Amino acid sequence: MAVNPAVEGRTYSIPEPHVVTQDELDAFAAAVRSPGASSGATSQAAPLTFAVTIAQRAEAEFMVDPEANVDFSRLVHGEEGFTYHAPIVAGDELVATTTVRRVRSAGGHDMVTLETGVETTAGEPRVTTTSVVVIRGEQA
C-alpha cells in the first residue's frame, strides 16, 4: 500500500509546547560530542541538530495519520536539512508544525518531503527542518 498523495499540503503540529531544559541540551550535546558538551558552560546554544528532537514529534503526527497510510516498519531516513533562524536555548517554549510538501513514487518506493517549522510560542522562528523519508516498496 502506498502513501496517500492526497495528504500533500496537510499540516501536523506537536500536541503541546515543549520547554527546552539545560539538562536535555547537555545530554544531547554529550551524545553528539558537541564541543560545548565538555566546556561545562551553561546557557549555550543548542547543538545544530537538536531541533530534530522537537521536529520529529510533529513528523510523528503525520506518520500515524491513518489517512496518510505510512508503513512505519518500512520507513528509512533519506535526507535531512536544517535552516537556522535563531539559536535554541534553555527556557525556550517551542512548538513545531510539519507540512507535507511532496509525496512521490519512484522505483517502487514512496518518498515524502516533510518541512517542519520550529518556533517559540511567541512566534519567533528558530529552525526549519526538511526531512525526506523513504517508505520501501513491498518488493524491495
Add this chain to the structure above:
Amino acid sequence: MSTVTCLADAEVGDEVWSTTHRLLRADLVAYANASGDQNPIHQDEEFARSVGLPDVIAHGMLTMGLVASAVETVAAGREVASFTTRFAAPVVVPAGDDGVEVALVLTVAATDESAGTVTLDAAVSVAGIKVLNRARAVVNI
C-alpha cells in the same frame, strides 16, 4: 587533527578538520535517550535483523550530529546558516568494545565574499564506504 585559525581566510579545497569517532552500542543508547528516538533498529539486534538489516545500525541523525559537532568546532562561534545531508549507507554498529570507526573530514567547498559565507563539505565514511552524501554546511563569516 588540523584546523584553520581563521575560517575567513580559508580557500576552496582546504581541509579544515579531520577526525575519527568510535561508536559503541552504548553510544546509540545515549543518543536514543537524548533524542527520544527509541526505534529498536538502533538497539536490538534481533529486531534489526527481522527487518532485513545486517545488525544494529546507528541513528542517521547521530552520524549527522557528529558532523554538526565538527562544523560547530570549525565555525568557532560563527552562525551556521544551513546544514543538509543525504543518508547514503547505514552505519552498522557491532556488539563489543570495538564498535565501529567513523571517519570525518571537512573541506572548504566554496567561499562567497559578497554573501559573507563559507561552505563546508563533509566526507563521512566507515571502512572507506561513504555513509553520507552531500553533507554540507554554510557558515556566515
